[in-house]
Amino acid sequence: MENLFNLTGKVAVVTGASSGLGADAALAYAKAGADVALLARRVEKLEAVKEEIEKTGRKVIAVGCDVTKEESVKEAMQTVLDTFGHIDILLNNAGVAVRGGVDSMSVEDWDKSFDTNVKGIFLASKYVIPQMKERGYGKIVNIASVNAIIADKQDMFIRHSYNASKSAVLGLTKGMACSYARYGITVNAVGPALFESEMTSGTLFKSEQFLNGYNAVNPAGRPGNRGELNGTVLYLSSDASSYVQGQFIVVDGGGALV
Template identity: 90%
Template sequence: MENLFDLTGKVAVVTGASSGLGADAALAYAKAGADVAVLARRVDKLNEVKAEIEKTGRKAIAIGCDVTNEESVKEAMQTVIDTFGHIDILLNNAGIAVRGGVDSMTEEDWDKSFDINVKGIFLASKYVIPQMKERGYGKIVNIASVNAVIADKHDMFIRHSYNASKSAVLGLTKGMACSYARYGITVNAIGPALFESEMTAGTLFKSEQFLNTYNAVNPAGRPGNKGELNGTVLYLSSDASSYVQGQFIIVDGGGALV
């Protein structure tokens, strides 16, 4: 039986791949057969991820990249193409969650949220899509958040710029999906809920009160475990989703249902 999730011969690029969900996804791509380029600002951390990928027998490169800087992104994508010849998959994972409401946060923090969470996707996609169009194939997966469609009144979860920027990711995903489907490119988004990562370990996961509240409200009764996002990432990055376009898949244990 054909393995629709097989990525043998594919080349994947993962932004924000130095830790957390990005690093997990990069390794999942390699285990599915893809060669992987991992991008982030922290090259030392990227090299650790690269080493783990190479243990699977797949090729990997680590590239320092600031997704908010156009020249940095342009050079990074060209390096991937020069190394592997092409790019089949782009996982736009780089993101930031800035706490605060509109009555308290700074303009700088607001801009930072949109620069990384939205502009980063625009720039990375800008320098990948032309060669995808030329080849008639591409898979773009944008990491949004369940907080693109729901909010939370808990003080630790008030992040208005995060809500707004992740909602913008959904609009961008739909627009790109409609424009590039004719070229054999699928563009979809994923909305993770709470997963333990470098970004959440020192904040949300340190609050027993918050975790108790989250677990009580969430139908699954717990946050997401390491690796539980990978199935959705692989689905949207493989031929298993060849006719799936402009969709938003929430991975949250059912939290958005309540």
């Protein structure tokens, strides 16, 4: 049977690829046969990810990019196109989680969430979609969050700008999916729950009280393990999902069910 998850000959761009879920996904793309462009602000941290991907034998480049700045994104995508000639897959993974409720957070923190989590997807897609339209093919995967559809009342987990920005990602995903399906481009979103990453290891994973509470209400009884998001990302990035459009797949151990 044909391997529908085979990405040989494809070029994947991963934003926020310097650590965590982005780094894991980039390596998964390479293992599936794709060449990979790693984008992040911290170029020095991309080097370790680049070295791991080079071990797979795939071609990989590390490109400095601030997804909140249009010129930075434009230049980064042009570098990718100059290197590989085309882009087949865009994983919009760059994101931030700013704590605070609307009664206490600053306007700056609110804007930071939307600039990275929503504007970043807009800018990256803006400079990738035109060549996808020309070629009649493209796979765009936007990393949202389970917190796009649920919220938490625990003080340490109140992140209203995060909830709002990740919900906005779902609206943007649906709009893009409807507009670009005619060009052979699929656009879908993934909603991870709690995974250990650079973003969470120094905060949520340090709180025994929080983890005990999370595990008690989550049907799986635990957070996500490293690599458990890769299957969903690969599915939506491959021809296995050729007729899947504008969908939101939650990867949360069943947490959104309770």
